[in-house]
Amino acid sequence: MSRQTRWTDQKVEDIIGNLLRAGVILSALVVCVGAIVYLARHGQEPADYRIFRGEPSDLRHIDGIVRDAFACQGRGIIQLGLLLLIATPVARVAFSIFGFALEGDRMYAGFTLIVLAILLYSLLGSSLS
Amino acid sequence: MNVLEFTALVWTGSVIAGLLGSLTGLGGGVVLVPLLTLFFKVDIRYAVGASLVSVIATSSGAAAAYVKEGFSNIRIGMFLEIATTVGALLGAFLATRVSGSAIATIFGLVLLYSAYLAGRPRVRHAFDDVPDPLATRLKMNGSFPEAEGVRHYCPHRVPMGFSLMFGAGALSGLLGIGSGAVKVLAMDQAMRIPFKVSTTTSNFMIGVTAAASAGIYLSRGYIDPGLAMPVMLGVLTGSLVGTRILVKAETKSLRLVFSAIILLLGAQMLYNGLAGRI
Numbered sequence: 001m002s003r004q005t006r007w008t009d010q011k012v013e014d015i016i017g018n019l020l021r022a023g024v025i026l027s028a029l030v031v032c033v034g035a036i037v038y039l040a041r042h043g044q045e046p047a048d049y050r051i052f053r054g055e056p057s058d059l060r061h062i063d064g065i066v067r068d069a070f071a072c073q074g075r076g077i078i079q080l081g082l083l084l085l086i087a088t089p090v091a092r093v094a095f096s097i098f099g100f101a102l103e104g105d106r107m108y109a110g111f112t113l114i115v116l117a118i119l120l121y122s123l124l125g126s127s128l129s
Numbered sequence: 130m131n132v133l134e135f136t137a138l139v140w141t142g143s144v145i146a147g148l149l150g151s152l153t154g155l156g157g158g159v160v161l162v163p164l165l166t167l168f169f170k171v172d173i174r175y176a177v178g179a180s181l182v183s184v185i186a187t188s189s190g191a192a193a194a195y196v197k198e199g200f201s202n203i204r205i206g207m208f209l210e211i212a213t214t215v216g217a218l219l220g221a222f223l224a225t226r227v228s229g230s231a232i233a234t235i236f237g238l239v240l241l242y243s244a245y246l247a248g249r250p251r252v253r254h255a256f257d258d259v260p261d262p263l264a265t266r267l268k269m270n271g272s273f274p275e276a277e278g279v280r281h282y283c284p285h286r287v288p289m290g291f292s293l294m295f296g297a298g299a300l301s302g303l304l305g306i307g308s309g310a311v312k313v314l315a316m317d318q319a320m321r322i323p324f325k326v327s328t329t330t331s332n333f334m335i336g337v338t339a340a341a342s343a344g345i346y347l348s349r350g351y352i353d354p355g356l357a358m359p360v361m362l363g364v365l366t367g368s369l370v371g372t373r374i375l376v377k378a379e380t381k382s383l384r385l386v387f388s389a390i391i392l393l394l395g396a397q398m399l400y401n402g403l404a405g406r407i
Binding site: 044075 | 210
């Protein structure tokens, strides 16, 4: 029983709650920093989103975003913040696998693994290549 | 309009969308995309990308508060997320294949349906406590704290709920919305899960569903930092303020106003989509 009292659903959910909050706060802060840099440099330029051109390729892929962000480009820093935001639910799902495994619930650890695989396929499969 | 003015206006609009979305429980995404496309003349693909990002922010922010209260059912959520994430992948792939006008038309129809759902009084159904064999095998039966004590519930019709969730995921991926209304419909009406558990679990699922399509949106260049920044920060601010004042606000009349707005925006989107103007 001791294992069950240590890793109850409620405890796992508490940690997940904190993880989600931390992810959102961190990404919002990074986006704010990027916004300041971006607006200071490009604030006076005309804004035009009428025609879809698609983002330049460095803002579409994880390695390019990280490179642009560390080069202190406003748009790169914002995109890094958005990437952290997208990664937050992914981290939550990954932690849930750990939680279910600790509770000894193999069936749900399996279900969660399927969800994680789908998320990683979307995030890494399409944006790394 | 320069970037500074554009950012300030979009931020303000997003705060209002986030505020209304959280006060009425309908989510900010449904008004954001029409706001950006109809008033700011943003291409619908950029609008959908920015909206999707804000959906992840509000869902994760709100879920952080809900999971601690013990209403959401993490197992039901996780099992149904298999359906919503696969649906979201399909929806996001579809979004890159069809024209902007087609997306606008579908968006208009979804808005009209949401307005209908929001304006209609919620059908309360009797809960029976006979456990469903499949739900029991999937360990979905649960309980939640109520004023009179702990209440137990047993979900039903799991396959139907699962299929509806696939549809909710596809809509989310195609339109960049949380499609919380369809998720609640699947859990509350089809699976007979208590409303409070349905809404909080749905909120929990929205972020994961949106993350599944966000990767595809990102790699296709739909997520523009200059646009997504004021949208995400604005919606997040609005929804945080909304959850604080939720207890005091008169939500019934607010819901009516909001569904009227959705109805108008839906008609506009539908018209512009069919006329090929978006």
